[in-house]
Amino acid sequence: MVSSLGPVGGTRRLADDRGHGGARDLGGAGLWSIGRGEGHRAGQFVGTLGGRAVTQRCVLLTRAREDESQLRSHLTDQGLRVLQWPGVQLQPLELPGGEAALGEALRSAEVIVFPSPGAVRCTWAQWPALGSLLGALGLRIYAQGPGTRAALEARGVLQVTTPLRTDAIGLADRIHRDVPPGTRVVLMVGNLAGDVLPRRLAAAGLSVARLVVYENRPPEDLAQPQCVVDCAVYGSPSAARNHLQNNPWLHAVPGVAYGPTTADWLMQNGDLPRVIVAEGPTWSAVFEAVNHVLKGSTS
Known part of the structure; x- marks a missing residue:
């Protein structure tokens, strides 16, 4: 079962995750x-x-x-010149029901998942004391990759599990191995989050709730000469x-993808x-x- 809690009007999908292979050159000649x-x-x-x-x-x-x-x-x-032009702007979104809804969702869960550093930042921007609540509830905490784990650790959340394969498939498989069917999982996501992670968790027999905690927007000043x-x-x-x-x-311009x-x-x-x-x-x-x-x- 997959449920979603987010802003009125629903969410929009951009792209599904795919399997994560080794480093590879996908370019032409x-x-x-x-x-x-x-x-x-x-x-x-x-x-x-x-x-x-x-x-x-x-x-x-x-x-x-x-x-x-x-x-x-x-x-x-x-010795390289580096331009830093963020391609997205993450705007924290208040959950319907606010802090009470968050508390209810977490108290009914056994696992909480942060797929990205942005999810961590936007969650803590709204609920700065979340770390204390997670510790009191004893939830298992998962981060999709090392950057997300570091963002959690910077906020005092130290007991974090990160999969060896750091994509949605690897994260879902790690959670599936760690917990039994029927476990209640909360995903802290944005409005453009793909559905590979919740689908795989639900297929493994886990109960999944999505909390949409931020909106992904293009920056207003993104166009550059x-x-x-x-x-x-x-x-x-x-x-x-x-x-x-x-x-x-x-x-x-040639591209490198994370x-x-x-x-x-x-x-x-x-x-x-x-x-x-x-x-x-x-x-x-x-x-x-x-x-x-x-x-x-x-x-």
């Missing part, structure tokens, strides 16, 4: 073989050194600044969609010269994927 009769020279001219032109490579990050601080720091330390970008990093299909709609010149869901969306809708999916949704895996793109653009 060449990074800058755009296929539209256009040329694109990688790098930005910044001066000369020893009589030779010097360029500074540029990487675009599209998640919230707090979610990519380590990645941004390591890219900057490598065209500039030279060597690689764009996308953390979700919605961020990719928002950026490509507002900045169509990014269609000519996970297979975003990579699938980019392959189907992005019309990019190349798409690479990181081995996992960690800063180190994305860092490696970005360097793979940058290395390829110089060959």
